[in-house]
Amino acid sequence: MLPADPGTRSIARDLLARVEDLPIISPHGHVEASMLELDTPFPDPATLLVSPDHYVTRLIHASGVPLERLRVGGGTAVEPREAWREFAKAWPLFDGTASGYWMRDSFEHVFALSAEPSAENSDALFDELDAKLKSPAFRPRQLFEDFNIEVLATTDDPLDDLAAHAAIAKDPNFTGRVVPTFRPDAYIKFAAAGWTERVQQLVDSAGDGLAGYAGYIRAMENRRQYFVEHGAVSSDHGSRTAMTLRLGETTAAELFEKARHGKASDADADIFEAHMMYQMARMAVADGLVMTLHPGVFRNHHTASFNKFGVDTGHDIPFPVSYTEALRPMLEDFGTAPGFHFIPFTIDETVFSREIAPLAGFYPSVFIGAPWWFLDAPDAMLRFRSAVTETAGFSRSSGFIDDTRAFCSIPARHNTSRRIEASFLARLVAERRVSEARAHEIIIDIVDAAPRRAFKL
Amino acid sequence: MLPADPGTRSIARDLLARVEDLPIISPHGHVEASMLELDTPFPDPATLLVSPDHYVTRLIHASGVPLERLRVGGGTAVEPREAWREFAKAWPLFDGTASGYWMRDSFEHVFALSAEPSAENSDALFDELDAKLKSPAFRPRQLFEDFNIEVLATTDDPLDDLAAHAAIAKDPNFTGRVVPTFRPDAYIKFAAAGWTERVQQLVDSAGDGLAGYAGYIRAMENRRQYFVEHGAVSSDHGSRTAMTLRLGETTAAELFEKARHGKASDADADIFEAHMMYQMARMAVADGLVMTLHPGVFRNHHTASFNKFGVDTGHDIPFPVSYTEALRPMLEDFGTAPGFHFIPFTIDETVFSREIAPLAGFYPSVFIGAPWWFLDAPDAMLRFRSAVTETAGFSRSSGFIDDTRAFCSIPARHNTSRRIEASFLARLVAERRVSEARAHEIIIDIVDAAPRRAFKL
């Protein structure tokens, strides 16, 4: 995964050598803290590597295999071994895909598998993997150490007591840093399942006795503070669009009550969400949490699949987004606020050169989110660097974000990213656009210093 | 048209060698069946290669030559030889363009011309070409065989009796497969010239005696069936946007009657078209025709040119489209229907990574349409592969579609596509992202198996 041109490849190899052994910093992702707290052995290969990974199941589904046969959504229609067979048979579908690169890399470097999956070796490979997964060498804490992870951020419900994080932090036998992330989507989106009850619980437990909207805002502030005290460095937001709005107190409270009475429209929900994004920025200025935004995805596009298998089952589909006008109310007020860090992500590549690089090239608060989701793949990462660098240079990006729940794929993802950063920089060196000496500094900066800087680590 | 890097080029050459002699499969295009039925000799060079090709006339027009001087729209203001002179003089304009590549390729490989066109050799070249076009070696059926075409799809009016297709099919002297395509745009778009009369004729001739909207729907079903019986594998739709909608029977019938009374607005027309796209999908689930969609083009942008020269005269201009929300009503109901194949095309490149690859990476019904129109050119095809592959791999695309009315350019277009597929894959091999062994399989799959799979051939 380095450039084909021999001269450029040799520069890239040299650059890669300077960063490939650096520790992994993972400031945003979806691994569960309890996994590391309890050091629970992983389940069988299908339950670990196939069923929960919607990158993987979606493409097999597209080829005609029902999601049941992959045990998606916790299903048990078939045995794990049978789900693994579907995966092994489908292995050629992943050629050229990001998932294919990560899986091949982890099969080779994490699991040292004897062969690539195929219909023929499916059962043997299942047994080989299963045996490994049962051995102590493949327990989460051991892998955490083997992967050379320095920081791993989880993503957590605002009412989570963060006991797992606390336990890890004081466990003398484990030195890794595992930090929570404040993710309040389900308390902000009127349409989230059980919104009314959740919000009531939030206000009751953390609203300092205040009721209604005032209690809601207070509780958000309090729970953010609780997260800060438990090591959190950021809050994360999966808003529908990138819109931000500063509503008056009264208007916001009215929308809030409307929703509590089940009378809010879709437009109301969008407006309230935009208002809360503004509020989250306001709170971030006060408590120092970095704010990350992941908008522009139509969640659960296929209702029948959602009803049967639940969320995150492969049919979240991006749509066009724009940041310039949407973020303005927030940036007008907090764009130059000392210490405020805001990191927008996107799956709509068109905004990289048009909007995000120009914004991050002026506002000290705005850092360019690394290519997200469908874009965290070699070619897309090269397009990203090409789109943002000429406007914003190398200093304004977030550093690589793996954003994964697939723990075993973490080294493969970071390794891919490092190779691509080296490849991009190597081309600039080969074209005499960056000196070799500066490239040596830049590669370390973007791999190691950038995430520390953007996420205040 | 292979990569500049020597190592990559040699891999590409090897890959190309595996597919360059495979038969041509052309599942969507605009050649007339009667041409092959009657095996009519081609007309003079200008009337064959210049006047009807809006890719060619548009760029000459942009340079300042009036369309009259190119005999566009059947005009006879100048002699063919004079139109050819304009073309020959304009030949340098085509450097670097898709049309330039195709023409140079066919001048060399189909017509074995002695020189490239120029102001100086214009008349001599006209005579040289004209003589060849009059010889039996350049009759349509002979070229069909020389081009190694296995399947060629035409595009046909729903009321076409398909007599030419039937005659070809039973002609013992011709073994090529020529299949019709059901293209009902002119019966769906309220604004189409003569819509009311067309629709009346459709209902009268195929509505099983039913009147109004019910007869209209029945007639569509019946004519699709007629096409199926005459070998059709797909229906094609040039809708304005990608919108689909499921209207109630009554609402749809009301819109239909409104239009019949000349009272429908532009918005009504869009809604009815969206409804009919949904209906076409419903019918496709029943009758098995593959559904292809070509939205997002502002047809006849320059009214004065349209009035004088008619449709397809070079001023159809793309505009932004989005598929995620637009296709949802249809995909909600038919996205996982067994046997349903839906192929969206686009000239708005932004949707490749953002929408189409994610959709085709989940829905078994969705195949990624090959780069269309302004995008079926070397660089654009490379951008396309780069944009879709990391999300959807190689298995979800339609295979190359030439979509042309320029019969003699068919081999050049397929040849260009094969070279670009080989170039893209060669880069992945050179970067160690795909193994050489798998690349050997993939190149054959995308050139040969993909169109057969997507179009059920």
Added chain:
Amino acid sequence: MLPADPGTRSIARDLLARVEDLPIISPHGHVEASMLELDTPFPDPATLLVSPDHYVTRLIHASGVPLERLRVGGGTAVEPREAWREFAKAWPLFDGTASGYWMRDSFEHVFALSAEPSAENSDALFDELDAKLKSPAFRPRQLFEDFNIEVLATTDDPLDDLAAHAAIAKDPNFTGRVVPTFRPDAYIKFAAAGWTERVQQLVDSAGDGLAGYAGYIRAMENRRQYFVEHGAVSSDHGSRTAMTLRLGETTAAELFEKARHGKASDADADIFEAHMMYQMARMAVADGLVMTLHPGVFRNHHTASFNKFGVDTGHDIPFPVSYTEALRPMLEDFGTAPGFHFIPFTIDETVFSREIAPLAGFYPSVFIGAPWWFLDAPDAMLRFRSAVTETAGFSRSSGFIDDTRAFCSIPARHNTSRRIEASFLARLVAERRVSEARAHEIIIDIVDAAPRRAFKL
């Protein structure tokens, strides 16, 4: 800044050699004519190279340095030497950016600096530069000659008397051609500071005694004519969107009066601007001025910075634009008008392949504006060529536009462009898509003939 692949690089070098000594043609930019009239020595290095260049100050600001410390907007909070220190310290931020390339190039080739800026050498470099700037060799006219500039266009207020241009034209000691450009934004946008007074002054001074809207239109025509007589070749328009509209006389006059009474809405302003774009095209058909359009930028995104430092201080942020429907009213009426030249620019890359190349590939009046602002950088220029060439060839583009107020960066910008044009063409030659002989002609055409053709020079 040539391709990494050795074979392609050697072709590129050969192509570059054919154009690197050609004179600079700069048909659109923001240098002041008075600078060349008076041949005023340049100020100190910070005041010349840092404070007024929002490409430079924005990125330093993003790194956390307040704009005051860079003396932005004419500020004097710190000494120039101190502002230069901030710049020198921030120098590594510019690696990989367009500004970095231009500055390094001019430090080396214009100023022959002994070292690249750094925190350590800041003061020494300031003194070295300052001394040079005080010497006769660095006076504007001498540099104009050294830079080999043949034509330089300025950008001017419609009521400017163009005395500086006249003085330059008749000065026997200066042979360079310096032409004005008619830029009426501040008289068209209702929201422009002092619009009412400006417009009154325009009508009074050039309306031939007519009042109101009629006087306004007449005055525009008259002032354009005045510009034509003083050598102008184009008018330039920074409209918010690309919209054009043909309003009736009465409607336009009503909007105009509404605005004069302070009652126009934002929507009114957009409509009037669209109408005036149509009017500008109408006038261009009559008086022959080339019309350039620069839409799609949200000006002064951060109000606090605007209030403190004024316009052009680094927070103009692009947003999505579309041209297909927006330009239609104008192109319907003037798209094929003899002699009309219209050049749309964009920072939204998505329109290059989707809209601009198709428009310029049909309408003789439409030329493709060179990559603008954030896009006039090496990778972006390569993406531009890749996006437009396959549809529109090489004959339809405007040639390179430096669009700069940074006089000393002009050779660096043209040099960058020539290297990139050579690189793009070299790849096509290496891939056997363009012959070497034709490439020799094309490189001269796009560097030298294209701007003369598009701007009627």
